[in-house]
Amino acid sequence: MTREAILLVYDKQCPVCDNYCQLVQIRETLGEFKLIDARESSPLMDEITSRGWDIDQGMVLKMGDELYYGSDAIHALALISSRSGIFNRFNYWMFKSRKLAHFFYPILRFFRNLLLKLLGRSKINNLRLENNVWF
Numbered sequence: 001m002t003r004e005a006i007l008l009v010y011d012k013q014c015p016v017c018d019n020y021c022q023l024v025q026i027r028e029t030l031g032e033f034k035l036i037d038a039r040e041s042s043p044l045m046d047e048i049t050s051r052g053w054d055i056d057q058g059m060v061l062k063m064g065d066e067l068y069y070g071s072d073a074i075h076a077l078a079l080i081s082s083r084s085g086i087f088n089r090f091n092y093w094m095f096k097s098r099k100l101a102h103f104f105y106p107i108l109r110f111f112r113n114l115l116l117k118l119l120g121r122s123k124i125n126n127l128r129l130e131n132n133v134w135f
C-alpha cells in the first residue's frame with residue numbers, strides 16, 4: 001500500500017520558518033514528510049495561488065486531498081507531529097487547540113514579517129499584488 005506524502009509549503013528564505021520546518025517531525029506511520037520551498041514553481045504553488053492564499057502570510061500543509069493554510073496548517077501539524085523531543089512536545093502543546101493556534105499564529109507571523117523586513121528579504125508575492133515586493 002502506497003501512502004501519499006505529506007507536504008509542507010513554506011518560505012525557505014525565512015530562517016524562523018526553515019528552522020521550524022526542519023525541527024517538526026510527524027509520526028512515521030502517517031507517511032513521508034516533504035518540505036516544499038514556496039519560492040520554487042510547482043503545481044502545488046499554482047493550486048495555493050488559485051485559492052487566493054498569500055503564501056507570504058501563511059504556510060500550507062497538504063495531506064491527501066486536503067490543504068490547510070496558516071493557523072489551520074500549524075494546528076494540523078501539531079496533531080500529526082510526534083511527541084519526541086522538547087521542540088515537538090512544545091509545538092504540540094502550543095498548537096494542539098485550534099483556538100490557541102488561531103491566537104498565537106498571527107503574533108508569530110507579525111514577528112516573522114518584522115524579522116524578514118530587518119533582513120531585507122523580498123516577498124514571494126504569489127498573488128502578484130502591486131507594490132508588494134518587500135516585507
